[in-house]
Each structure stands twice: as structure tokens, then as C-alpha cells.
Amino acid sequence: MSIEVVAPTEPTGAPPPARRGGLSPLARYLLLRLALVVPMVWILVTLVFALLRVIGDPITAAQGGRLNADQIAELKADAGLDRPILTQYWEYLTGLVRGDFGTTLTDNREISDILVTNGAATLELTLYALVVAFAVGIPLGRIAARYRDRLPDVGLRLFAIVVYAAPVFFIGLLLKLAFTPFGWPSSGRVSTSTQLALADVSPKTNILLIDSILWGEPRYVLEVLQYAFLPALALGLLTGGVFLRLVRINLLQTLRADYVTAARARGLSERDVVRKHAFRNALVPVVTVMGMQIAMLLGGAVLTETTFEWRGIGYELASYLRARDFLAVQGIVTLIAVIVAVTSFLIDVIVALVDPRVRF
Template sequence: MLNILLRYTNLIIITLFILSLLSFALAYLFPGDPIEIMTGLKLEELQKLQNQSVNIGYDPEGGVLSQYGHYMSELFSGNWGVSFNSGQPLYEEIMQSLPASIELSAYALTISLILGLPLGFIAALRHHKLPDYTLLSFSVVGYSIPVFWLALILILVFSLHFGWLPLSGRLSLIFDVPNKTGFILIDILMSDIDNKHAVLLDALRHLILPTLSIAIVTTTLILRITRRSVIETLNSEFIQAAYARGLTTRQVLVRHGIRNALIPILPLLAMQFPTLLTNAMIVETIFSWPGIGSWLIQAIYQQDYSAIQAGMLAVSVFVVLFTMSIDMLLRLTDPKRKKVERGTI
């Protein structure tokens, strides 16, 4: 166990170091002065602060290594620069936007698991039969649909045509919820506002369409992964031996099939999280959801290079830490997987 922890810790440190180098290099690839991009301040402002004996953390006349050292020092201290357009600290803006993206992705993943896992088991248990062909066809169609096109269709049908659900946003403008955690449902439950039930219902109505846009595509993927894993498990030797001992199909599934089929599914699902977050960032732009994806798109439109640099680094670090942490936990809790895939890292 200690060996696995050390290997994953080294891997995470090396990966984050490479990401920091790439993020630092972006300042030299964007048009403009690298120091301006890293700080979000004009050179005239930097010179004025230096004349006032204010330590800005960056030396425009210093070498690249010196600037990288200051860049990393500022990152660890929470000073990620200032937005060119809003003039606000980038750390605060990212910390306000990222929870909205995580919330949307988490709800979509929860719905996908609730739907995808049972449907995958049904397709596998009815292998080469009508339910299997029907669900497999549904999964192929759902996986082939671009998420942005699906989101637009849902808006056209449920918002513009029927008028059942709101078109965009996270909450109606008539409601004001204090931002404590960044997760809208949690903030509503923790607040002391009036008509909390109405506010919660309004937030749920705003969540339906963007969550479904992501969940439909992810459900088809989970369905296919589950179907393949269950079929492979049911065809394994220990399942055939269980049938030979006289166990019924239900007993075999409950005692051996479900648990062993889910073991290879979990790491595959963890590896799909970057795709899920990418789809969420696309959907945010369409539904005006105030997440990190919508924030980054606005930064690109406004050519806010310091915001682009900080936002890409924040998203990359979050994805790396999440996926590697999940994979490490799975290796620690699954001895069989630990031995078989010991040399894959």
C-alpha cells in the first residue's frame, strides 16, 4: 500500500509540474508582454507599484527561471493575477465559477449511473434478444448525438415550444441566494431566505435541461460499458461453476455476478470524468450556466489572456487530481486489480 501511495504521489507531482510549465509558457505564446499576462496589470501599473516600493512578485528584467519561480510562488499564495476586463482577482472568480461546473457534472453523473447501470444489466441479461438490440441501438444513437445539438433540441422543445422549463440561467432573477459554497442547492438549503421551497423548486427547474443534456450522452456510455462488463462476467468460469452447483440465475447474480461485474466498471467510469466535465463546459455556454466553461468562453471572446491562462490551469489540475485520486483508491481497495495492472503506471 505504501508503495502505491508513493508512486501515485510522484506521478501527481510530476504531472502538476508539467501543467505548471505549460501554463507558464502560455504567457509567452499569447500576444502582449508575458509579465502583463501573468499579473493582469499593465507595465505602467507595475512600474508605478515598483516606484512605490510595492512587491509585485515579478521582475520584468529577470530571467525566465526567476519569473517561473515568482509565478509558482504566487500560485501557491492564491494570487493568480487579475482579470484584464473585470479587474477582479482571478482566484476569486475561478472559485466562484468552478463549483457550478462541478455541481452540474455531479448531478448529470448521478442520473447517468441511476439509468445506465440497470439498463446495462438488462441488455446483458437479454443478450442477442430484442431488449438488448433496442438498448444497444439507443446507446449508439445517444452516443453519436453532439451534446450541443442535443441541448439546443431540448431548449427548442421544452422551453420555446411547450414553455415548461426555463431557457437559461441558474436561478430566476427575482430570487437572491447568498453564495456560501458555490453549490446552488446547498446554498439554498443553508440560507434563511423566505419562500425557500419556491426558490429550491425554481433552482431544480433550471437544472433539468442542462443536466439532461449531459446525462443522456453519459448514460449511453455507461450502458455500453456495463453491458460489456456483465457479458464478460457471465461468461467467466466461476459463473459457470456456480451454475453447475445448482444455483439459480438470481442467486448467481446476487452472490457473484453484480459485484464482479461492477469492479471493472468503476475505473472506466472514473476515466470518463474529463469527458463529462468537457460536455458540462459546452452545455454551460448554451444555457448561460455560470460555470467555469462559460467563464472561459467569455474570457476567450474578450481576449482576457490572464484569465484564460489561470482558468485552463485550474481545470487541468482539478481533472488530474480527481482522476488520479479515484484510480489510486481503486487500486488500494481492489487487490486483484493492483496485482494485474501493477506495471501499467
């Protein structure tokens, strides 16, 4: 007679095992990523503060040769630059906590006002560029993976390398030379008349596409998109090349997975295997690197906005650099650093929701 050993079971309704620390893996992951945002921003802010103090006195650099010594000393006192360096650093940090990024020297403008008025333009251009990057990178990456090591694949990989390696301002200049002879607008966000018309929109978001939709005039919507096409294409191709290569590599790896082999064994066509099984999982790494690409887009926006006279944060930063207004440069660079840090955290949240593997 054999004796069967039955493992004891938990009674029905027993509570699940306690989670470590009382938090779910997702909550622990997000808290860790949030905790890393603060030191990252602090390090960036400290580096910007130190570097702009190393290159010299911001007041003398901006106003030297136009003001006498007494006037420069008065401006230093007003800006707090006559105090000890540690005092300046502490006052700058406490100001950032309050949302005070400083004031420009050349036009006495609050840096936070630049975020409201010009930041919306940079956000709009970045979103357009992301649309272009997805529209270019994802379909072409899928085609390259399908025709691996054949002529379409070789040509698309070469295209990805060229658009990623070429300076964004150079691509912008080529696009202006190619489209300007056909009357395509290549500078500004809209025409002067449309800008004056959209100034009366209420509520005003400073994102011209939304403002033109709120205005209810289709011709304004078309004009906004027409003006945005060239700068968005120049900036979007930069990231589109990255997405193309990333989708290609991950799709090729996914096509060798066991579950894809099982799908083929069930008799599914290659098109259905790619579309229903492999392609969706190959997109997860694209979401993962999106945070880094946002930082790249913000860096490229400085050159793109200058090339196409798109009055965003990058355009203002270039203007203040030319004016040697280093206090404005310090505030804008710090502002961009905070935006990149917050965006990276939001991307981490999206990745954690899409891919459960990153939580553990």
C-alpha cells in the same frame, strides 16, 4: 516403517514476514500515484504557459486597439510580462505553489475567487451529470447484457454510440427546443428572485441545492432541481453512453466466469446469478474509468454551461476567451488541470479500496 516428514512451523506469536520497505501494498500504490500527480500537473502547467506565450502578447491581444503604446507598456510592467520569459515562468510556478492563479485583465478579478464562486456551480452540475450517467448507463447496460445480440441490446448500443458521439451543445439545443415550449426553464441556475433570496443564506456554499435546503423552503429546492434538469441531462448522457457500454461488456465477461457457472450449478435463478454474483464485480471497471470521465465532464461543462447560461467555471472561461483575456484563460485552464489531477488521484484511492488487484 514409513517416516513422515513434518515441515517446521513458526512458533506461536512469531511476527509476520516483514513487508518490502515497511509499507503495505496499498500504501506503496497510493504513494506512487501521489508522486505521479506532481509531474503531471507540472507538465500541464508548463504546456499552458508556453502555448499562451506562443500565440502572442496577452496584454496586446486583450487591449490592443483600445489603448496606446504607453498604456500597454504600463500594463505589461504591472503584470510582469516585460521580464524575461524564464523569470515569468518561475514567478508563475511559485505563485501556483502559494495558491495564486493570477488576475484577470478585463475585470481585475482573482482566479482563485472564480474557483470559490463559479467553481461550486461547475461542481454542482458535474455531480448532477454523474447521477444522470449512473441512472442511465448502469441499468441500461445491465439490460443490454441480459438481451445480448437481441433487439433491446442492438437498440441500446446504438443509443450509447449516438449520445457519446453527438456534441454536447447539440444535445443541449435539442433539449431546449423540446422542453422550452412547455415552459421548462432552460437558462440560468434559478430565477432572479430565487437567486436574491438564496443570497441571504448563511452559511453560503454557492451550491444552490445545499443553500436551498439550508433555507428550508421546499419550493426553492424544486426550482433548483428543475433548472438543473436539462443541463445535467445533456452532460450526463455523454458519460451515460460510456457507462452503458462498459457495464454491458464487463457483465458479459463476468457471466462467463467460473464462480458464476458454479452459482448456476447450485440451482440459482439467472436473475439471482446476475444480481448477487456478476453485477457487483462488473461495476469495478466503472469506478476505474470514473476519473477519466470526470475530466470529460469538466471539458463538456464549458459547452454545456455556455449553452444553458450556467455560470460556472466553463461559462467564465468562454467569456474570457471571447474577451481575449489570455491571462484569465491561463489561470482557469491551470485550475481545471489541478482539479482533474486531484480528482484522478482520489478515484485511484477509491479503486484501490474497492479492487485489491490494483495494489500489486
